Amino acid sequence: MRNLIVRAASRVLPLLAALLCLAFPPAFAEDSSKAVNGKADVAQSEMSQLAGADYWRQVRQGVSGDTTSQSPEHGVLISKPGETWFILKEKWMSPAGAIAIFGSIALVVLAYVIVGPIMLSKPRTGRKLNRWSRLDRALHWSMAFTFLTLAFSGLMLVYGKHFLKPYIPTELWGYIVFAAKQYHNYVGPLFFVLLVFILLKWWRKSLFTKVDIQWALKLGGMVGKHKGTHPSAGFSNAGEKAVYWLLIVFGAFAAVSGLFLDFPIFGQTRRDMEMSNLVHMFSALILICGFVFHIYIGLFGMEGALEGMVTGKVDETWAKEHHDLWYEEVKAKGEIEEADATISNSQSLPIGEPMHDKR
Incomplete structure (x- = not known):
């Protein structure tokens, strides 16, 4: 039991x-x-x-302590100078950059409204001069696409949180900023490669001469008492040369600093990365503001400018008025293409005047 x-x-x-x-x-x-x-x-x-x-x-206070790691600054838990970088970037450079960009856009709008586009003073002859080769145009448009998309993605990373994020769903903003970051990181090195090719291709044509001083003093004949005149210029005028060297100099700063940020594997310290970020941002803002004016001249500000970079050829009248010294060189070599007779006659007649039959 x-x-x-x-x-x-x-x-x-x-x-x-x-x-x-x-x-x-x-x-x-x-x-x-x-x-x-x-x-x-x-x-x-x-x-x-x-x-x-x-x-x-x-x-x-950012005092370095003891650690078994041998990498730079691994003994620093809190980077005190990083606060200075953040203030410079967010409180000074970002607002100043926005003002500069919107100010540049406002200036070209005022220029279009008040001054207006630069039109040819004489009718086109229909005779063409070869100005840009296929390689030239390929380099130009490749750089244009790369620069504009990098500028857009960079501006999205800096200003998107202020102008776009508050008005779209958080998940969508996450996808957008992630795509912008990845595109900027992977396409950035291509900008550097194109910059090297452009430097090697056009640097000889972009050296300043005494003629450029006179062109600059007369402001290209676009405004002031010299408005309507056509200062002498070679293949490139002083304005085009200034844009070219602006691209080369500040583009080099932007490209090199961007590579420092893209590849932090060469012993860069946090100070190096912060300085690279500020240099990259400043250079990019200068380029964006400068190319606002370049894009304005090409698309709206000058008759015939875009035509040359699209087809590679410019009209004889355009060459005479804007690049007379280069025109004389081409003319002396006998490299001006003859125009079609019908087109030439129709372009030389005033609007509304009938063409006479010469038979």
Whole structure:
């Protein structure tokens, strides 16, 4: 009988214990959680007491500590100069850049409204001069596409959180900023490659001469008392040369600093990365503002300018008025293409005057 009771108890007691655990799990979990949290609080308190206020004060001041890592600045937990970089970038450079970009756009709009586009003073002759080769045009449009898309993605990274993020869903903003970041990182090196090709291809045509000084003093005949005149110029005038060297100089700063940011594997410190970021941003803003004017002249500000970079050829009248010295060189070589007779006659007649049959 006793053995039967013992066997029954050995089977029933574990079952009762299991039921008891199922019936009161919150109490056990709460006690366990309190025990864990209590141990964590004790550990944190002991750590604070062990380190002391002086230790954390030094951490906040950016003092380097001891570490087994041999990489630069791995002993620094908090980068104090990084606060200066953040203030320069967010509080000064970003607002100033926005003002500069919108100011440049406002200036070209005013120029179009007040001054108007530069039109040819004489009718087109229909005779063409070869100005840009296929390689020239390929380089120009490749750089144009690369620069504009990089500028757009860069502006999205800097200003998108102010102008776009508040008005779209958070998930969509995440996809947009991720795509902009990846595009900027991977296409950026292509800008550097194109910049090298453009430097090698056009640097000889872009050297300044005495003629360019006179062109600049007369402001290209676009405004002021010299408006309507056509200062002498060779293949490139002073304005085009200025845009070219603006691209080369500030493009080089933007490209090199961008490569520093793209490949932080050559021992760059946080100071190097912060300085590269500021140089990259400043150079890019200068380029964007400068090319607002370049794009304006090409698309709206001068008759026949875009035509040359699209077809590679310019009209004889355009060459005479804007690049007379280059025109004389081409004319002396006999490299001016003859125009179709019908087109030439129709372009030389005033509007509304009938063409006479010469048969």
